[in-house]
Amino acid sequence: MCRWLAYTGTPVLLDTVLYKPVHSLIDQSLHSRMxxxxxxxxxxxxxxxxxxxxxxxxxxxxxxxxxxxxxREIADHVRSPLFFAHIRATTGTPVQQTNCHPFRHGRWMWMHNGGITDFHRIRRELALAVDPELFLDIEGSTDSEMMFYLALTFGLEQDPPGAVARMVGMVERTGHEHGVEFPLQMTVAVTNGQQTWAFRYSSEGASRSLYYSTEVEALRALHPDMAFLREVSDETRLIVSEPLGDLPGAWNEVPESSYGVVGRKGEDDLLPFTPQPV
Incomplete structure (x- = not known):
């Protein structure tokens, strides 16, 4: 499958998150544990x-x-308050630039770990459900990008949780109609640049790993010697496929069938996720 991370908070060099942690995303590209x-x-x-x-x-x-x-060059020179990073392990679609994450539409970004089971069997029906005007913007051949454009079709820009729930409902219904017992496996991150939503769900109820960072204020109390924690705001958050290190108390598992939302000003919440029929 894949590994990914989403960062929001104090603007930092990408290097700070992508390379410096003990079990950074770059390390995970060679030595994923989960x-x-x-x-x-x-x-x-x-x-x-x-x-x-x-x-x-x-x-x-x-x-x-x-x-x-x-x-390496980008990470050393780009500073951002919100960024996504994704490393890919293909589930069968070609290794090509248009199949790499994150995907973008206007101000929105999307990335995914998991897969649609037997995607080749139901791809045509899913594609026909995408808004014709949006369909013109699909560049690659992955199930991940198809999921993004289905969510856009179902109102992602107005109601991200509802749109993702309707997308999942569509994928599961179509899969079941073709005899697929467990059609979908996903952890998904999506953002509009102001808020970030992260989802953990699978049809089988055994989803891929997903974690979120403990509040910075609590981490400072636990680890007063960590210089990095003194440099970032209380609103800083990370959502990751697997922890970036072994710092005690730093990481919390996202519960099965749930989603979280994080805002630029530190507003965050963790809620149950249920697919909606379409």
Whole structure:
């Protein structure tokens, strides 16, 4: 499958999160502890927002993240208050730039770990459910991008949790109609540059790993010697496929069938997630 992280909070160099932690995303590209595959080398992507621009910049490459000089260069020079990073292990679709995450539509970004079971069997029906005007913007061939455009079709820009719930309902109904017992496996992050939503769900009830960081104020009390914690605001949050290190008290597992929302000003919540029929 894949590994990903979403950061929001005090503007930091991408290097601070992508490379410096003991079990950073770059380390996970070679030595994932909780993923289906240990190695995630089928491409990567980073997407970030500048403080004065509502549209995210995205860089995606087909090679492995651990040896990419362009990623190293970007990470050393780009500072952002909100960014996504994703390392890919393909589930069958080609290794090509348009299949790398995150995906972008206007000010929105989306990334995914998991898969639609037997996607090749139900892909046509899912594609026909996408709004015709939105369908023109689909560039790749992944189930992940299809899920994004289905969510956009079902109202992502107005109601992200509801749109994702309707997307999941559509995928599950279509899968069941084709005899697929457990159609969907997903952890998903989506953002509009102001708020970030993260979802953990699978049809089987055995979802891929997903964690969120403990509130910075509590971490400062636990680890007063950590300089990094003194430099970021109380609103800073990380959502990750697997913890970036072994710092006690730093990471909390996202419960099964739930989603979280994090705002730029520190508003956050954790709520149950239930698919909605379409």
């Amino acid at each position: 993923g289906v595959e240990t190695t995630n080398g089928d491409g990567f992507g980073v997407g970030w927002y500048a403080p004065d621009n509502g549209t995210p910049a995205i860089v995606r490459e087909i090679g492995p993240a651990w040896s990419n000089r362009n990623l």
